[in-house]
Amino acid sequence: MARLHLFDLDGTLIRGSAAPVEISRQLGLLEEVGELERELSAGLITPYEYAVRVHALWCGLTEVHVASAFESAPWITGIQEVWQEIREEGDYCAVISLSPSFFVERLLGWGAHAAHGSLFPEVPFTRPVDPAGILSPAAKVAVMTRLCAEFRVGPSSCVAYGDSMSDVDLFAAVPVSVAVNADHHLAGLATHTYTGGDLREAYALVRSVR
Numbered sequence: 001m002a003r004l005h006l007f008d009l010d011g012t013l014i015r016g017s018a019a020p021v022e023i024s025r026q027l028g029l030l031e032e033v034g035e036l037e038r039e040l041s042a043g044l045i046t047p048y049e050y051a052v053r054v055h056a057l058w059c060g061l062t063e064v065h066v067a068s069a070f071e072s073a074p075w076i077t078g079i080q081e082v083w084q085e086i087r088e089e090g091d092y093c094a095v096i097s098l099s100p101s102f103f104v105e106r107l108l109g110w111g112a113h114a115a116h117g118s119l120f121p122e123v124p125f126t127r128p129v130d131p132a133g134i135l136s137p138a139a140k141v142a143v144m145t146r147l148c149a150e151f152r153v154g155p156s157s158c159v160a161y162g163d164s165m166s167d168v169d170l171f172a173a174v175p176v177s178v179a180v181n182a183d184h185h186l187a188g189l190a191t192h193t194y195t196g197g198d199l200r201e202a203y204a205l206v207r208s209v210r
Contacts, residue, residue, distance in 0.1 A: 009097035019099035078200035083111035
C-alpha cells in the first residue's frame, strides 16, 4: 500500500522560523509578530485570535511581500528532492500547517500532492478572517483523514514530520513519526528524531519502513 507523508511547515520545513515571521520580516514587523507568536505558544490566545490579529498587522501586505517571504525563508535543504523520491516510490506527500494558505499552497509548485493551511482572505486583504477556515492542532488530524480518503491511503500508512506542540495530535494519530529539530513537546512521542539541516537525512530514517 502507498504511504502518505505529512509535513509540518513552521519549524520543520522552515528551519528556525515560521511563515508569519518571514512575512512580517518583509513588512518590518518582526517585533510585533514575535509578541503574537509568544502569546500563541503560551496558550494566551487561540489560533483564531492569532489569525485575526496577524490579519490586522498585515494590512499593507501584497503578493510581492508574500513571494519575497517565500523565496527568502530559511528552508531546510532537500525538500524537493525528498518529495520527488516520494512520488517516484508511488507514495504521496502533503503539507499541513496552521500558517496562511496563501503561503502554504506555494509548496504545490515544489512537488507536494496537497498543501493545506489556515484559510485567509486573498492578498491584499479586503475581507475579514473567517473563523471556520482557521486550523488548530487538532484540525491537522481532520485534514489527514480527508487526505487519506482522497489518496486511498489508510491512517496506518501515514508518516508525520513535525517539530512542536502543534504536531502532538498528528503524531498521536499515525504509527510512524519523525521529530525534526523538535522542541520538548515531542520528546518521547516520535518514532524517530532528527536534528540537522537536510530533509533527505530525516526521510532516510523512514525510507525503508513499510
